[in-house]
Amino acid sequence: MVIPVQDAPAVTRDAFRALMGSHPSGVAVITTSDAQGTPYGFTCTALCSLSLDPPQLLVSVSNTGSTLPILAARGAFTVNFLHGAGRRAAEVFAGPAAERFRSVAWRPGPATGLPVLAEDAHASAECRVARLIPADDHTLVIGEVLDTETHAPATDAAPLLYGMRRYATWPAG
Numbered sequence: 001m002v003i004p005v006q007d008a009p010a011v012t013r014d015a016f017r018a019l020m021g022s023h024p025s026g027v028a029v030i031t032t033s034d035a036q037g038t039p040y041g042f043t044c045t046a047l048c049s050l051s052l053d054p055p056q057l058l059v060s061v062s063n064t065g066s067t068l069p070i071l072a073a074r075g076a077f078t079v080n081f082l083h084g085a086g087r088r089a090a091e092v093f094a095g096p097a098a099e100r101f102r103s104v105a106w107r108p109g110p111a112t113g114l115p116v117l118a119e120d121a122h123a124s125a126e127c128r129v130a131r132l133i134p135a136d137d138h139t140l141v142i143g144e145v146l147d148t149e150t151h152a153p154a155t156d157a158a159p160l161l162y163g164m165r166r167y168a169t170w171p172a173g
Contacts (some may be wrong), residue, residue, distance in 0.1 A: 028045075
């Protein structure tokens with residue numbers, strides 16, 4: 001038997017942000033480019049694996065940012081999983097769009113030609129958009145993974161985490 005949930009006051013935006021901020025997440029930079037090759041990207045902590053067969057991941061993208069329409073039109077994106085020394089890239093891609101790709105090293109990925117941040121990421125995954133699912137102020141982007149890379153010296157670099165309004169690296173151990 002299912003017991004219905006009674007109507008309750010909505011949690012405030014600030015309370016929800018504090019709740020989610022208390023849970024550390026890995027940090028990635030999602031990149032794509034438009035038809036003219038102009039790169040776009042943003043810092044993301046809202047992503048997860050979705051399926052092994054086929055290999056898919058899920059990224060939550062703000063509807064108000066500049067990257068979502070470009071990503072949707074291109075039909076592809078790259079997830080750059082940052083290592084601890086990639087904190088500067090995380091900060092750059094969380095800031096104003098104009099300076100993002102002038103401030104970090106990047107190269108085209110082998111499968112899609114989309115930006116890969118090999119110096120700041122311990123790994124990257126190039127993806128084809130499988131589905132876009134509207135979810136209020138965000139869109140859930142399901143990506144089919146086309147190619148993965150591990151970047152040197154990433155095998156020695158600890159992943160970058162974000163939580164409680166600060167960056168940290170995965171503890172050694």
